[in-house]
Amino acid sequence: MTKHLTDFDKLMAFQRETEALAQIAGRLGWDQETMMPRGAAEQRGEEMSAIEGVLHARRTDGRLAEWLDRAEAPDPVAAAQLRLIRRSYARATKIPADLAQTLARVTSTAQGIWAAARAADKVADFLPTLAEVIALKREEAAALAQGGDLYDALMDDYEPGATAAVISAMFDRMRPRLVRLRAAVLEAAQPPKLNHRFGQDGQMRFARDLALAFGYDFDRGRLDLAVHPFSSGSGNDARITTRVVETDPFNCFYSTIHEVGHACYELGIDPDYLLTPLGNGVSMGVHESQSRIYENQLGRSPAFTGWMFRQMLDRFGDFGVASPEEFARIVNSVQPGFIRTEADEVHYNLHVMMRFDLERALIKGDLQVPDLEAAWNDRFLADFGVAVDRPAHGLLQDVHWSCGLFGYFPTYTLGNVYAGCLHQALRADIPTLDDQLAKGDTSAATGWLREKVQRHGGLHEPRAVISLACGFEPTEAPLLDYLDAKFGALYGL
Amino acid sequence: MTKHLTDFDKLMAFQRETEALAQIAGRLGWDQETMMPRGAAEQRGEEMSAIEGVLHARRTDGRLAEWLDRAEAPDPVAAAQLRLIRRSYARATKIPADLAQTLARVTSTAQGIWAAARAADKVADFLPTLAEVIALKREEAAALAQGGDLYDALMDDYEPGATAAVISAMFDRMRPRLVRLRAAVLEAAQPPKLNHRFGQDGQMRFARDLALAFGYDFDRGRLDLAVHPFSSGSGNDARITTRVVETDPFNCFYSTIHEVGHACYELGIDPDYLLTPLGNGVSMGVHESQSRIYENQLGRSPAFTGWMFRQMLDRFGDFGVASPEEFARIVNSVQPGFIRTEADEVHYNLHVMMRFDLERALIKGDLQVPDLEAAWNDRFLADFGVAVDRPAHGLLQDVHWSCGLFGYFPTYTLGNVYAGCLHQALRADIPTLDDQLAKGDTSAATGWLREKVQRHGGLHEPRAVISLACGFEPTEAPLLDYLDAKFGALYGL
Incomplete structure (x- = not known):
């Protein structure tokens, strides 16, 4: 039987099982939060550690190197599969197995400790675990960087492909315009x-x-409740969560639309890529471009909120x-609030820039965990003009660091930047978009995104998929122009 | 580091990860149903197949044989661990890896097909898959039996340790008394x-x-809804499900108590056995003894139903x-109904005996899948005096065969037999039991069961744990005596 299988076939069959096991690990993560x-x-x-151990063993399996050496890609899609497997193998073989397993176990436990500390509003309950996570992530970064930049x-x-230097330069260009817009709107x-x-x-x-x-x-x-809204899973099982605050329904509604954007990216990938390396969103930045354009450029557009307003009147009666x-x-109100996930489009990227600077310092070793709360609170006061009132509104608000997700935050703003580019191209292609959104019909827009971005999965590099979809190289300009125009009109600036 | 580890230590560390992965597979099963x-x-x-492949590889890992050869048990608990690992290894090495994976994939898909066929009440939609499952199970049985009896x-x-010959002889002894009691009650x-x-x-x-x-x-x-009530998981995560029929609340209530019995067995095991072979219930029969004694001997006792009656009046008002x-x-009403899981204590074992005979014939090859529905319906009419009105009330009622669980049904009656024995011993030890149950207090009874049965996990062989708990060798007599006495009193026989 196996005589007729090429090395490429054997590689892909092995990889398919690895992808299936990775889906299982993802499902366990979903279960843990819901x-x-x-x-x-x-x-x-212990269970997460065991499955991560299995995944690590497969991702570093010696047969991969042999198959990768000998495999020939029959077509460009196959070439892209090989490229991603090569990258994964190169990365995985740099991380010692026991470190990978320890990280899995510690971050799994850390999430429970974070959730309890957040509920009790006690920073001190979380910091020892956070210090442990950071030490492990620095160890991992050192293994990966091999002398290069840890972050x-x-x-x-x-x-x-992203680097802190490039991101940092882009953030420096964005900040003045955002600060100017923020000041104008708040006045x-x-x-x-x-x-x-x-x-x-x-x-x-x-x-x-x-x-x-x-x-x-x-x-x-499926849609469930969780402390922190998230989406999880690929292929034919991409689940989302949201949360409910009785006085702030937009928290629930826009978290839902946001996570729908993530999930639709996964569900929109070419079914031929199921359980292959191409069968996942290509990067967190591109992922976030989908969630953000669903949530903001579409979901918070005055055209769509007009439909939403009538829906809410029908469902909830007069709500004042x-x-x-x-x-x-109101949907687009701009306030210097504490919580990133609840932040308006003007403040959101300022939250991200702050986390980016703090976590780079943590990973570099310039900032120590015992000093983190003060650093957070000082920076927040400086950037947002208000003092953090309690840790759940400060450094305990996000799950990311407990999961070991350092280097993740900047992809949120990168996603906003990409969403800005896609939105400009989408508007040019669909001039009647607002008429459709005003009827609650997003199908032309989401169809365009599925066709231009989502279906490709991991086929193109992150920046390439955006530039292919838009017809131009992505920059921060379309996002900033969109924000100026939208909030200028809403606030009569 | 590893120099100080004995072979026994290495074996147990390896086994601990296997147990953790088995818990993951179980959790996926739960997710699938809920x-x-x-x-x-x-x-x-595909996901189930991948994790089953991993489990099979670990259960047949060549290092196990080496460690098992060299490992010395420092104490009787360790000796029991070794005994169970030896048994698992001997069994697993007999089954080819590709058969194990195919079985996992086919039975996973078959459950969905079964659920859809049951909902649509269409036998024909299920039979091709069932035939495939049976063919694979016969293949598995042949590999395991190595010339012996497949079933x-x-x-x-x-x-x-159980054999069809011994079970069959016991069923033959039980049947006349059950049939006699059934006739008397129905009159x-x-x-x-x-x-x-x-x-x-x-x-x-x-x-x-x-x-x-x-x-x-x-x-x-946790407690959730599912098509078929079940319990799932071990250690510190043992979940249960139930179902709701608005006109028959006892379906929900007694399914819940039943599954609580299963889950409490797992949760009651000595925490030292967590994620070891001893950290699971020792057999399905002993498992069922716990679920059945919770459900029937305790939960359906007139003492406990007196408390339940008052509770239901408080919660639901006058319900006639x-x-x-x-x-x-009413709770103990005896009716020749179609559904095993809803059957009263008098009919229940007759359902099991029927399935036992049918599935032995299927596995032996004496009964073919196209003839199964007729065989089921004929036998049901003969045993229960009513004709099956639709497939969902007939051979589509249970999930077991779609999961490949052939040889499982007889353990239900074995569990009833064990529950009868435990109940006799429990009553002797706790003379005031009815006074407590009448107040809705099961703690003395469940504490006795935890101490005598549950905490041992897999430490003793199935029959041994029952005879150690009871102080006598288990037989069917206590169950039959209990049934005669209980239904004699309730029905004035």
């Missing part, structure tokens, strides 16, 4: 605050319908908002 | 039927409180039952 009983946390740490080595995992007349309670069941029902409106396929996914115009301003 | 989106079924089949080889997986005056609707939310709330009343630890488990005595007769 379904797992609390008392199972420690045992789950770049970590970031490469999430955004192949303008502010929309009223929502003053109404929206029950959990009603919010979840509308969240479900919003997911459907953005093309989410519930036959290949006078007109679609006022509703659009 | 949370997985429908469209993910095929992909899940015995499969049953040994669920009930080490007596029947209790009224429940004629009230109980909402899903109210049922699930009471199910939760019943689980708590039987000592289920929600910090280490006049007295605790009438309630006890």
Whole structure:
């Protein structure tokens, strides 16, 4: 039987099982955040460590090197598969197996400790674990960087090809325009605050319908509650979560649309790539471009919020908002809030820039964990003009560091930048977009994104997939122009 | 470092990861039945196949043979660990890896096909898959039996040491007394039927409180809905499911108590055995003894149903039952129904005996899949006096065969037999049991079971753990005596 299999075939068959096992590990992560009983946390740490050990063994399996040496790609798609397997193998063989397993176990446990510390609002409960995670991540980064920049080595995992130097330069170009826009908006007349309670069941029902409106396929996914909204899984099982705050339904609704963007990227990939290296979103930045364009450029457009306003009146009755115009301003209200995931489009990237600087310092060793809270709070006061009132609003707000996701935060802003580019190209291709969005119909836009970006999966490099979709090299300019125009109009600047 | 590890230590460290991976496979099974989106079924089949491949590779790993050869057990607990690892290794090395993986993939997909066929009430949609499963199981049985009896080889997986000949002889002894009791009860005056609707939310709330009343630890488990109630997981993560029928709340309540019995067995095992071979229930028969004694001898005792009756009046208002005595007769009503899991204690074992005979014939090759429905329906009419009205009430009712669980059914009756023995010993040790149950307090009984049975996990052989707990060799007599006495009193025989 095996006589007729080429080395490429053998490689892909082996890789397919690895991808299936990686899906399993992802599903366990989903379970941990949504379904797992609390008392199972420690045992789950051992389970995650065991499956990570299996994955690491497969990703460093000696047969991979032999197959990769001998395999010939029959076509460009196969060549892309080989490229990604080569990259994964090169990366995995640099990390010692026991380090990989320890990281898996410690970060699994750390998430439970983070969640408890956040609930209790106690930084001290989290810092020892965080220090342990950082020490392990620095060890991992050193193994990967082999003399190069530690932070770049970590970031490469999430955004192949990106470097802190390039990101940092881009952030430096973005910051003045964002700060200027922020100041102008905060000086303008502010929309009223929502003053109404929206029950959990009603919010979840509308969240479900919003997911459907953005093309989410519930036959290949599901929507649940979690502390921190996330999406998880690939192929035919891409699940999303959201959270409910009774006084702030937009938290639930826009978290849902955001995660739908991520999930639709995975669900939109060419089915031929199922359980292959190409069968996943190509980078976190490109992933975020999908979630952000769904959430912001489409979901927070005045055209779409007009439809949403009527829907909410039908579902929740009069909730004290006078007109679609006022509703659009409330949805797009600009406030120096504490929480990144709840931040408006003007403040959001400032949150990211702050985390980027802090975590680079942590990984470099310039900032020590005991000094982190003060550094966070000082920087937040400087950038946002308000003092952090409690740790859950400060450094305990995000799950990322407990998971060991250092180098991940900048991909959020990169995603916004890519979303800005895609939005410019999308508007040029679909001049009637606002008419459709005003009817709650996102199908032309999401169809365009599926065709131009999502279906390719990992076929092109991150920047390439954006430039191929847009017809131009991505820069920060379209995002900044869009923000100036949108908030200028909403706030009469 | 490794110099100081004995072969026994190395073996146990390796085994611990295998146990953790087995827990993961179990959790995926749970997810599949409760949370997985429908469209993910095929992909899940590949995922299950991949993890089963990993497990099979570990269970047949050549190092196991070396460690087993050289390992010395420092104490009797270690000796028991070695005994179970030896048994697992001997079994696993008999099954070819590709057969194990094919079985995992096919049975995973088959469960989805079964669920759809059951929902559509179409036997024909399920039979081709069933034929495929049976062919694979026969292949597996042949590999295991190495010339011996195929069915015995499969049953040994669920009930080490049991043989069809011994089970069959026991069933032959039981049948006349069950048939006699059945005839007498059906001739007596029947209790009224429940004629009230109980909402899903109210049922699930009471199910939760019943689980708590039987000592289920929600910090280490959870309760969800599924098509077929089951329990899943070990150590600190043992989850249960139930189902809701608005006109028949006892379906939900007693499924819950039943699964609580299974889960409490796993959760009650000595924590020192976590993620070791001893850290699981020792056999399906002993498992079922726990679920059955929780459900029937405790949960359906007139003492406990008196408490339940008052609880239900408080929660659901007047539901048309006049007295605790009438309630006890309704809970224990005896009817020749179609569904095994809903069967009363008198009919239950007759369902099992029928499946035992049919599946032995299927595995032996005496009965072919195209003839199965007729064989089922003929036998059901003969044994129960009513004709199967639709396939969902007939051979599509149980998930087992789609999972490849041939040889499993007889362990249900074995569990009833063991429960009968344990109940006799428990009553002798706790003379005031009924006073406690009448207050909804099961703690003395469940504490006795935890101490006598559950905490030992896999330490003793199945029959041994029962005889050690009871102080006598298990036989069917205590169960039959209990049934005669209980139903004699309830029905005034």
